Amino acid sequence: MLQKNYYKILQVSPQCTQEEIKKAYRKLALQFHPDINHKTTQIFNEIKEAYEVLGNATSRSKYNTTFFYYLVEDKNVNIHSIVQQTYQLTSFIQSGNRFTMDYEMIATYIHHILQPLQVNLIQTTAEKDKYQQIENNLYLTAAALPFHQYQKVYTLLSNVFPNKINLYNKLLKQKKQNWLGEKYAILIAITMTIMLCFIIAYLS
Numbered sequence: 001m002l003q004k005n006y007y008k009i010l011q012v013s014p015q016c017t018q019e020e021i022k023k024a025y026r027k028l029a030l031q032f033h034p035d036i037n038h039k040t041t042q043i044f045n046e047i048k049e050a051y052e053v054l055g056n057a058t059s060r061s062k063y064n065t066t067f068f069y070y071l072v073e074d075k076n077v078n079i080h081s082i083v084q085q086t087y088q089l090t091s092f093i094q095s096g097n098r099f100t101m102d103y104e105m106i107a108t109y110i111h112h113i114l115q116p117l118q119v120n121l122i123q124t125t126a127e128k129d130k131y132q133q134i135e136n137n138l139y140l141t142a143a144a145l146p147f148h149q150y151q152k153v154y155t156l157l158s159n160v161f162p163n164k165i166n167l168y169n170k171l172l173k174q175k176k177q178n179w180l181g182e183k184y185a186i187l188i189a190i191t192m193t194i195m196l197c198f199i200i201a202y203l204s
Helices: 018-032 038-054 057-072 079-095 103-113 116-124 128-143 147-160 162-203
Strands: none
Touching: 018 038, 018 057, 038 057, 079 103, 079 116, 079 128, 103 128, 103 147, 116 128, 116 147, 128 147, 128 162, 147 162
């Protein structure tokens, strides 16, 4: 059974916010409501079905995992289909909003692309240009991941693409430093705020 693209039905991108989903639903529900046009009942039902899933953050997260597994599912997998999968992924990353991006889903997506069968095809292909395209696309995707999600794909990517192990190690180090910097920056800001409050209270 094919996975319905609820994002397409609601005419929104997979990176949209919950508020944007709500607005899109209201607009489409009004446009295709059966009370206005009885011929659009089926369309309205699909819109309602899509909103029931995407309108709730929990059910949307579950749907996202299933939806992106479907995107990479290919019974006749070959090196060309794997290249296409990685291009889909980089396109998704580049067109998305980094503040609303589901990075856990992307890490899962990378693991799904690099299943044993597909890894074997990648590593044994005679088409070196295709190997490099896959290697570069997944590196660009990994570079966009935050530290914790990057950790989940680091070992896998390093093993599959040993030529880039130095770059993956460098990325790991940079992401860890950035994560620690952000973590301690927040703690410092909180501490400074508390100290400032005490000073103001003391002076007053």
